[in-house]
Amino acid sequence: xxxxxxxxxxxxxxxxxxxxxxxxxxxxxxxxxxxxxxxxxxxxxxxxxxxxxxxxxxxxxxxxxxxxxxxxxxxxxxxxxxxxxxxxxxxxxxxxxxxxxxxxxxxxxxxxxxxxxxxxxxxxxxxxxxxxxxxxxxxxxxxxxxxxxxxxxxxxxxxxxxxxxxxxxxxxxxxxxxxxxxxxxxxxxxxxxxxxxxxxxxxxxxxxxxxxxxxxxxxxxxxxxxxxxxxxxxxxxxxxxxxxxxxxxxxxxxxxxxxxxxxxxxxxxxxxxxxxxxxxxxxxxxxxxxxxxxxxxxxxxxxxxxxxxxxxxxxxxxxxxxxxxxxxxxxxxxxxxxxxxxxxxxxxxxxxxxxxxxxxxxxxxxxxxxxxxxxxxxxxxxxxxxxxxxxxxxxxxxxxxxxxxxxxxxxxxxxxxxxxxxxxxxxxxxxxxxxxxxxxxxxxxxxxxxxxxxxxxxxxxxxxxxxxxxxxxxxxxxxxxxxxxxxxxxxxxxxxxxxxxxxxxxxxxxxxxxxxxxxxxxxxxxxxxxxxxxxxxx
Amino acid sequence: xxxxxxxxxxxxxxxxxxxxxxxxxxxxxxxxxxxxxxxxxxxxxxxxxxxxxxxxxxxxxxxxxxxxxxxxxxxxxxxxxxxxxxxxxxxxxxxxxxxxxxxxxxxxxxxxxxxxxxxxxxxxxxxxxxxxxxxxxxxxxxxxxxxxxxxxxxxxxxxxxxxxxxxxxxxxxxxxxxxxxxxxxxxxxxxxxxxxxxxxxxxxxxxxxxxxxxxxxxxxxxxxxxxxxxxxxxxxxxxxxxxxxxxxxxxxxxxxxxxxxxxxxxxxxxxxxxxxxxxxxxxxxxxxxxxxxxxxxxxxxxxxxxxxxxxxxxxxxxxxxxxxxxxxxxxxxxxxx
Numbered sequence: 001x002x003x004x005x006x007x008x009x010x011x012x013x014x015x016x017x018x019x020x021x022x023x024x025x026x027x028x029x030x031x032x033x034x035x036x037x038x039x040x041x042x043x044x045x046x047x048x049x050x051x052x053x054x055x056x057x058x059x060x061x062x063x064x065x066x067x068x069x070x071x072x073x074x075x076x077x078x079x080x081x082x083x084x085x086x087x088x089x090x091x092x093x094x095x096x097x098x099x100x101x102x103x104x105x106x107x108x109x110x111x112x113x114x115x116x117x118x119x120x121x122x123x124x125x126x127x128x129x130x131x132x133x134x135x136x137x138x139x140x141x142x143x144x145x146x147x148x149x150x151x152x153x154x155x156x157x158x159x160x161x162x163x164x165x166x167x168x169x170x171x172x173x174x175x176x177x178x179x180x181x182x183x184x185x186x187x188x189x190x191x192x193x194x195x196x197x198x199x200x201x202x203x204x205x206x207x208x209x210x211x212x213x214x215x216x217x218x219x220x221x222x223x224x225x226x227x228x229x230x231x232x233x234x235x236x237x238x239x240x241x242x243x244x245x246x247x248x249x250x251x252x253x254x255x256x257x258x259x260x261x262x263x264x265x266x267x268x269x270x271x272x273x274x275x276x277x278x279x280x281x282x283x284x285x286x287x288x289x290x291x292x293x294x295x296x297x298x299x300x301x302x303x304x305x306x307x308x309x310x311x312x313x314x315x316x317x318x319x320x321x322x323x324x325x326x327x328x329x330x331x332x333x334x335x336x337x338x339x340x341x342x343x344x345x346x347x348x349x350x351x352x353x354x355x356x357x358x359x360x361x362x363x364x365x366x367x368x369x370x371x372x373x374x375x376x377x378x379x380x381x382x383x384x385x386x387x388x389x390x391x392x393x394x395x396x397x398x399x400x401x402x403x404x405x406x407x408x409x410x411x412x413x414x415x416x417x418x419x420x421x422x423x424x425x426x427x428x429x430x431x432x433x434x435x436x437x438x439x440x441x442x443x444x445x446x447x448x449x450x451x452x453x454x455x456x457x458x459x460x461x462x463x464x465x466x467x468x469x470x471x472x473x474x475x476x477x478x479x480x481x482x483x484x485x486x487x488x489x490x491x492x493x494x495x496x497x498x499x500x501x502x503x504x505x506x507x508x509x510x511x512x513x514x515x516x517x518x519x520x521x522x523x524x525x526x527x528x529x530x531x532x533x534x535x536x537x538x
Numbered sequence: 539x540x541x542x543x544x545x546x547x548x549x550x551x552x553x554x555x556x557x558x559x560x561x562x563x564x565x566x567x568x569x570x571x572x573x574x575x576x577x578x579x580x581x582x583x584x585x586x587x588x589x590x591x592x593x594x595x596x597x598x599x600x601x602x603x604x605x606x607x608x609x610x611x612x613x614x615x616x617x618x619x620x621x622x623x624x625x626x627x628x629x630x631x632x633x634x635x636x637x638x639x640x641x642x643x644x645x646x647x648x649x650x651x652x653x654x655x656x657x658x659x660x661x662x663x664x665x666x667x668x669x670x671x672x673x674x675x676x677x678x679x680x681x682x683x684x685x686x687x688x689x690x691x692x693x694x695x696x697x698x699x700x701x702x703x704x705x706x707x708x709x710x711x712x713x714x715x716x717x718x719x720x721x722x723x724x725x726x727x728x729x730x731x732x733x734x735x736x737x738x739x740x741x742x743x744x745x746x747x748x749x750x751x752x753x754x755x756x757x758x759x760x761x762x763x764x765x766x767x768x769x770x771x772x773x774x775x776x777x778x779x780x781x782x783x784x785x786x787x788x789x790x791x792x793x794x795x796x797x798x799x800x801x802x803x804x805x806x807x808x809x810x811x812x813x814x815x816x817x818x819x820x821x822x823x824x825x826x827x828x829x830x831x832x833x834x835x836x837x838x839x840x841x842x843x844x845x846x847x848x849x850x851x852x853x854x855x856x857x858x859x860x861x862x863x864x865x866x867x868x869x870x871x872x873x874x875x
Contacts, residue, residue: 032710033710036709036710038709040704046619053589053592053619054575054589054619136585136588136589137585137588137589138585140585141585207623221631221824222618222623222628223824223828223829223832224705224822224824225705225709246709246710248704248705248709248822249822250703250704250822251819251820251822251828252687252703252819252820252822254687254690254691255687255690255702255703255704255820255821255822258690258691258694258695258702258703259702259703259704261695262694262695262698262702264702264704265702265704415835416835416836418571420574420575421571421574421575424574424583424586
């Protein structure tokens, strides 16, 4: 090509690129921008059906907003912010709930239809709950937590009436009907797309929403974005104001922050604590921080592995944790301390609550000598790399501090994919982890974390007859409404846990949400994800 | 020519068989248990076993391998557990995203690096030569995520000249119909100028980030091979015959210096295509590199195998293309082939 020709064609190309877009389109954009909520987060769903195999937590958020349950929770105000009310239920698909001695009966809303227009019937409800207790994995497990285990418990009385029979008295049964799992699906639509190999149609609902919920997924590109549009025929509650939700996956935390600060994104909720603190003090955005309900980050010790089988060693470790440093340097104050309760203060009938330990190197050394380790010992401290932002600095601080009492801990980083496998084996001597329960009851936490039946969350392999009796006592007392015994047993559980100290609570983590000043209606839910239905912009 | 091509293609087969076996074994040797991962945080031992059976991971390795190869023959790379879609679909939609970005990055890099390399060689030891060295060294020594974040900080956050780094299009533009998978080309083909501008402006910052990183090998290689050619006898003859400087450098010297440059370009392209994970992460780019890394972190075997296989095929195809290009640039290579 001759030079002159080249210059000519290059000039033409530049001219094409410089043609400006018509201004009409931009004003239409501004209108749709007002009715659209742009959410940015680090990761997106891998499956939009909570009953699916291995659905991740972002997937729960889609399920929550695109499906209805029979009942849900009312809101109350905690520190001036809307917070779900554990004890007050509101009707979602049901218009009436009638709790009997050994069963609960629901009347369905007559006008309720699925997003394809077919009416919601008791048959759909039964099919959906049958599915939840049958597919296995997490959904079945969660249903079991409320003593919902058998298909026979779900009874169609007539087209509009549905009954759940209790397997036994359990005060968690009704709350368990208000979590994300027992969502109601369009049984006809899903069954049409089911196959012999896949009788519950999991392949279909993995990619398609088939509910009666306030939103429906209109486009989903895994790892990139989810687009949801409002279902104008929704009867589960007040029609949401936001017509469209665009959820973009932006892996870099720095960019999520930049998007918020420039006003391009409306909401983000998984930024590093440091960013939240800085955003809060800058004052350009609304930042809401709420402690995880029934959730604790802790240092665990495997009581089956010496020397952690010795309670004195565990107490020594509890006296050698730099609690305040962790709060300041790792969390920038964005967490609720779970340590340093004043000596002699009475145990509360509440969970989580702070323990009485705080850093005291001399005491820790004395306890360690008592236990027969005056020169300390060597061990490893493990953490989940998936949450390295918080876990790594915690482990480094603990490592430094333990060195002062002669315990040489080597840090062991475990990739996210391996973490659960390693926890399940129960071979890690010392580690940090977080647990939080959807159902906010002390006994619920203790069943999973301290009971001798040794669930995966009893990461310490803790076994104690006293503890088991107290937990079982509290469960029975709660079911029978025996308040005095319940309170005595809960206090006993907490006291035993803090005397034996198989796990050392550090703090209650915060859910941090940052949003533009013109966004309102954020509510805290037990699942800690966003409820789009109340979000308003403008 | 066709016979040569055929011969080349036959030699590719053992390579591919090797790649298939190695990726299969490697993904199985990875630590981490996909069944435990996908059974969820609250799974019991029985639940994990149920998942294992449903994933077919309870079968012995040879059976898993036969199944895998059988699927491959039918053009099925399996399903990704983490995104819940067929790997073929995922790769088909993500490869163009990566290719578009990498190509533009490479073009930007070439436009800067090749002239810089030529000038540096022609004026060896001058300030241009030193600039070339400094630019190349700086480009290769700055990690891409750093350059990327810096560009975002300056051009998006502070100046607001370029759009938010949230992927291939801003949230309010709609995706053009899929023709080539390259948004800039598809939008032009359908005459959608506004979306073309939107997609091009999303491309600029990540493409520059990649371009800066790949300046070094191209500029250095151009310079070195130009120096060698400029010192050769036919250039001296050309100059002695009184040809003007431009003709000597561009027509005679550069054409002869192009072979190693083309090889480098091929290498850089295939390297960037898979290795621009960090750029994809910074700019939320739905590319193939970030897909593979994500899958790897979740012990999701199928996408990892699919990714390695795709890369191997691309690599082979690219090498073939370069060999053909050699023939176009230098007729002597064609004769030997």
